[in-house]
Amino acid sequence: MLQHFSFKPMYENKQLPGWTFSFFYKQTRYSGEYLPNGTITWTxxxxxxxxxxxKKMIHELMLFHVYE
Known part of the structure; x- marks a missing residue:
């Protein structure tokens, strides 16, 4: 289970899609970028x-928070 999942738009004007995210998983912090086509790039x-x-958990969270 992902803990402390957070995301924010990559761009200030929020018209260009793309988000950065971070979370803890198994006591390790991970971060990355979520692109509009569903591609995840780890940072x-x-x-x-x-x-x-x-990745499946990230997709579900992004669908719930961004696209609903």
Missing amino acids: STSQPTDEEAV
Whole structure:
């Protein structure tokens, strides 16, 4: 489960889509960028070992918070 998930727009004018996000997973902090086409780019120094499961959780959270 992702903890302390937060996101914010990449651009100040908020018309260009794209978001930065961060969260804790298994006591490690991760951060990245979420692009409008659903692509996730990691900006943290490491990636979760179960990356696909984490990406699925990120997609669900972004759909809930951004697109609803």
